[in-house]
Amino acid sequence: MNDLTVTLDYYKIKIDNAIQRIDGSTKLAVCYNTPGLSHPFCSASNFTRNRQTGEIDFLSAQPVNAASERLSVSTWGRSTNSIWPAGRHPSQRTCRT
Numbered sequence: 001m002n003d004l005t006v007t008l009d010y011y012k013i014k015i016d017n018a019i020q021r022i023d024g025s026t027k028l029a030v031c032y033n034t035p036g037l038s039h040p041f042c043s044a045s046n047f048t049r050n051r052q053t054g055e056i057d058f059l060s061a062q063p064v065n066a067a068s069e070r071l072s073v074s075t076w077g078r079s080t081n082s083i084w085p086a087g088r089h090p091s092q093r094t095c096r097t
Helices: 024-032
Strands: 002-021 047-049 056-059 063-082
Touching (some): 024 047, 024 056
Antiparallel strands (some): 002 063, 047 056
16 A cells, blocks of 8 residues: 655745845945936935035945845655555565475
8 A cells, every 4th residue: 555645835935125234335336326316325314425525424334125035935745655564565575486
C-alpha cells in the first residue's frame, strides 16, 4: 500500500514605500544631478547651507519611504510512505526450487 502526500506553496509579497535609510551624501548627489534641483531630496529638510559661507551645514540621513520590496516564492514537495505486508517488500525475493 502506498501513501502519497504532495504539497504546493506559493506566496507573493509586495511592499511599496518601505522605510529605508539613505545616506546624506547620496541624497545630495541625487539632488545635484536632478535638473532644476526639483527632487524632494533638495528640500531644506534634507540639507541646508550656511548663509554666510555657502557650505552645507546640515545633511540628513533620516529614514525615508523610498524603497520597494518584492518577493515571490513557490515550493513543492512530495513524500511517500510505503507499507508492505510482512515478507512482501520488493527488495526481499523468494527463490523456490
